[in-house]
Amino acid sequence: MGIGELAARTGLPVKTIRYYSDIGLLPESGRSPGGHRRYTADALSRLRLIQRLRALDTPIAAIAAVMTGERSLAELVTHELDAVQARLREATWRQGMLRALDDCPGPERLRRLALLAGVGRPEEAHDSLVRYWHWALPADLPPRLARAVVEGAVPAPPDTPTAATVLGYAELHALATGDGRRRQPQRHQVGDVASFYAGVVDACALATEALATGCPARHAEALDHFVRAYARVGGHDDTPAFRAHLRARFRHGTRPGSFPLRYWRHALTVTGAPPPRSTATGPGHLAAPLAALHQRISGLHLAGDQIPSP
Template structure:
């Protein structure tokens, strides 16, 4: 049943009631989002009262940041008899994801600006160069590539992913300037050319092969967690459950038995293996909020366990590099 002509509004009256411009009403009408009820004898657009509700809905959706195609999908679903709101839910969820990324980027830019602002004139050139090496929001891809070069080749993907979850820090969503600087330095460290011909993978890890590496790294993860408990308590390196778990990771990977001779040989091997203490120092700075006590990193736990092994076997502790 058609609405009576007297019940219809012209484009100007609809625009005034909705609080938008005539140009806006014409745009949505021409795009098919706002159907006309009829045309006057002179060809002017006429709209029913339902057009006001539709126009208000369009305006609300656009205010939320939905694109015109997304608005169209929402309206089409509203017009269908079985519309379940999936188009609106999907569009809102996608916009929230986009806003989360935008907000995170803005927070990183703000912290980076504060870092430059707080720097001395002598520090600014170096820090600007470090910041220039980052994407915004920051990517952990260089760190992942660094560790994929470090880990034994053909190591099972599940084991690699589990290690990367621990070794690659998640950039904080709302960083302090010091965390920006630490992450920028960490990024620079991982993209810099490695000394020597290849990535300095520890010989103690390389010798076990792909399958043994999966066993080794799973055992090390458990040992690092136990050592982390000791670090949080401020305990000095010593024999105990954490060290036994650490050694067991190597015996299981090598398929040998534990004993005093094995522990002395392992301590000697680990003492000369390459280490990346600077990486773990920067990781601690990235993940720790200013003013809080640093959480133990796998690197800190590894150093604690190496020192404990050196104490137990009477060997020299490894030298940091």
């Protein structure tokens, strides 16, 4: 079969078919006495496959991998789908950033621009938050418990970012990488760090279930676990007097500018309602259950600017 016949049967320009031949996608079977390219019978099916993949904007390099047998067509589809989804995530993240900068006063736009510049690549921002929590937690915290706290405290970049969630993520990143960042409770503050953090994580797991089910008994059980975690720090019992002391402490912790208040407020903006609990992820993200527990202790209604510290 000659190149002219292939062009006529596929509708492709001769120049395009010649290009595919030159880069090895469509091997020639030889040349005619006049020097014209000749192709075997399977060239037409190969060329139609190339043509259809190019119609989907499949890169030449990916098509070449299929033609050489390096990758199957199914593998190519999976790979290209993953690539498209990654580009879509990048595009929606950038859209959220631009929307966060749109329609706000000039000084605020400049402030947001400085924040958002730090999260141009959300995966890198996520890694920065993880590094902060590894730095902030006690060095002798058991690895499994430390992992549970970090996974619960660091939200993943939202899959469907909005202006609010992208800006919230940027605020989290700025807090975790700024000069005002602070460590979480250490051994000299809470004594048995494993017992304290395990108690907080267990209480959050129960609070997550309570939020999902609305079960009053679960809310009460979660609150008891939470209060006992703080009571053990100073060797106290869970008494009405201690709860009054803890209530005053938590109310004081909602003062403006508080690092924990700002962190959990922005985390809750990013995560929203608590995700379902699973054995793989433990209690899920900690922001919503911590907010619920704080509200039950302090009596404060937790609006967007009143999210507590553990």
